[in-house]
Amino acid sequence: MTSEPVILGDTRAGVRTLTLNRPDRLNAANDALLLALTEELRAAEADPAVRVVVVTGAGRGFCAGQDLGDVSGRDMTFTEHLNHTYNPLIRTLRGLGKPVVTAVNGVAAGAGASLALSGDIRLWAQSASLIEVFSNIALVPDSGSTWFLPRLVGYHRAFELMALAERVNAEEALRLGLCERVYPDDTFREEVQAYAERLAARPAHALKLTKQALNAAMTGTLDEALDHEARLQQLAGDHWEHEEGVTAFKARRAPEFVREE
Structure with missing residues (x-):
């Protein structure tokens, strides 16, 4: 059994x-x-x-x-x-x-x-x-x-x-x-x-980076948080999710952050 x-x-x-x-x-x-x-x-x-x-x-x-x-x-x-x-x-x-x-x-x-x-x-x-x-x-x-x-x-x-x-x-x-x-x-x-x-339904890559930023900021200084945000923001900005968000905003439609793998 x-x-x-x-x-x-x-x-x-x-x-x-x-x-x-x-x-x-x-x-x-x-x-x-x-x-x-x-x-x-x-x-x-x-x-x-x-x-x-x-x-x-x-x-x-x-x-x-x-x-x-x-x-x-x-x-x-x-x-x-x-x-x-x-x-x-x-x-x-x-x-x-x-x-x-x-x-x-x-x-x-x-x-x-x-x-x-x-x-x-x-x-x-x-x-x-x-x-x-x-x-x-x-x-x-x-x-x-x-x-x-x-x-x-x-x-x-x-x-x-x-x-x-x-x-x-x-x-x-x-x-x-x-x-x-x-x-x-x-x-x-x-x-x-x-x-x-x-x-x-939210942007998975951006949320992953957000979680990284928050975890680091919980134990770091303000200067460290600012530097970390800048690095992560570049990673977010280079991702397709960002392009989709901007395109959807301009088109006045809801963004579609879920794509079939």
């Missing part, structure tokens, strides 16, 4: 949806899930038919964080575990040359919160929530949370959320800037697909 895959994949209208598929565990992460998701992201990067990637969860949870039973008694240090699983995943996701939407359909806890925050766009269901649960078991937030969260809410609010392990609901997440949209539960997946298809 074949077991269910830990990641479900589906591609529609240029949108590759990757679904964490351990619903009986609220999609708590084990090695198999983390490594499979990383490989699926790399495959999406290489597939010209994929223009946007959506990461979401099966059932009523997004990702409940690390499956503690999967690492109990293992002969591996915390550092080795992170460097083998979570860190390559987050690096792959953030370095992907395509927009990544994290569609948070339920609870995102611990490393699941880090994954929820790592998307270029974060869309939440009304019943979704986020909790930096690490301090409840006397651990340090990892998988990028200490990088993502203070950049979104500031050092002091980030520390409070981490120290007290406070749960953030969808309304508060939207107010704090932890997500861009909140949708009703019963239409969430349809709304996510529609939003992702809007992204997929």
